Amino acid sequence: SAVISQKPSRDICQRGTSLTIQCQVDSQVTMMFWYRQQPGQSLTLIATANQGSEATYESGFVIDKFPISRPNLTFSTLTVSNMSPEDSSIYLCSASSGTVYEQYFGPGTRLTVT
């Protein structure tokens, strides 16, 4: 399984600012994903990060709010833009390879917006 790291592990931000979260995988992977997990809830997929092209967003998530980059097969970033307290959540990246659908997760970024 891939080993995934995320930076920062946590942050406290003021409303109206933006935060970029980095996700690094220790090997090349086919697919990378970004999720949000709000307190007491399960994971919600934000988008699929596509290497070399625009991310594919799920319903309710838009590029202007959550721009995503994936410049190569091991790295991706998620930016949470113009933050409000409702964006306070844990943001997780995951990766999968080949034809298997198993995904492995990074440790998450705990974001608090004040």
Add this chain to the structure above:
Amino acid sequence: RKEVEQDPGPFNVPEGATVAFNCTYSNSASQSFFWYRQDCRKEPKLLMSVYSSGNEDGRFTAQLNRASQYISLLIRDSKLSDSATYLCVVNGVNTGFQKLVFGTGTRLLVSP
């Protein structure tokens, strides 16, 4: 109807007990099924994949019933360290097979 449904629990069991969780999924075209474990304030970790023939890994047994569209996880001889939330996960069909849909999780508390 939710794509993946689980009893949120909590299931409170003593050490050594056997406990079973069920999960139902709505889309009969789903092909891949998993159980993930999530500890408090940690990321989900893959516990096991669920195969049509059923599979066992030590104290853990997973089974799939396609006709009834449910997945089960059986934990035998529960340990204190089994306390966690268990997430039932199914690959998305309408939104792309490589996307996963997560249930809300079943919380297990194992007590001494």
